[in-house]
Amino acid sequence: MKQVICPHCKGKVEVPELSNTVVCPYCSTTIQIPTGEISKEHYIMRTQFTLQQSRDRLFSWVVKQLGAPKGLDQKANIRDHRLVYWPFWVVGIKASSDYAGNQWKPDFSGSHSEKTSRTKIFLKSGHIDTHRDVFVPAHPGIPKHLRRFVIPTRRKEFFKRELVLDSGGFQEAVHVDRDKAVELAKGEVKEALLKEALKDVGVVNRIDYDVNVSAVFLVHVPVWHLRYSYSFKSYEALVDAASGRVIFSRFPMKLAYRASLIMNGVVQLVVGGGIGLAVLLVGLFVLPASIYAVAVDLFGLALGLGMLAFAMRYFITAFSLKSGVETAG
């Protein structure tokens, strides 16, 4: 553990390994490591949902999921709970790109007697503007479901350590520094602009970017890490403690639902496989040996395998532990 002196209150602050930003425990000042600069742009989302409220939100969400047991909210119990404030950099980026590329289009300009269609290369250029906030996870331990979650930060407040302590939460350290976060965010926006350009033209010959950072701030976001038990098994869940939204939860699936999935798989297999086999037999024994018979055989085989793949998807869903993810709206 390294130590730094807080530039605001002169208190000794311990710096956890790999941390790039620390918060003074005495005065809540956010200090950049190693420059020692004070960072004013450090915010927190206040915990609005208590453990009990988050639990209620979670269970009422789970019972609405397809195949989940109806009485789960009455019988499930929270076994384990942790409130973690995860750090994110939010990088506001205003960017534009100018690009030029090639596009292939069928050419119908030939005479009518000429049956063969030709393709012609068109040169095309365009311009895209974008303005977005990029979330950069600042800790390697941030759960993957949370990484994809759109975090609403409109109600952010200046970071105060008391808000973490009073809520009984734990604040995770910042492992990604500001410059690195900005670099990652710029890269992400450039990639998105290139993808946009590729939707317009098949091949990009030239692309110029103009990327400007409009704002950078650090925000700690509270997340309930919950584990609940239901009929001798336990399931994990994440609930956004600021908005009360369920980020992710695993949940049990009713036996009847599983059975119906298996039945569907069997029907697919029997009907699809049967038709595939019939087509295959027609190709083999009914049709005279020819290129058409081979084509019919291949078609039958493809049909059979395709239905097998469909059936497998039902089986996999039926036998795997169902996990649901609520997408941020």
Ligand SMILES: [Zn+2]
């Ligand atoms: Zn201090």
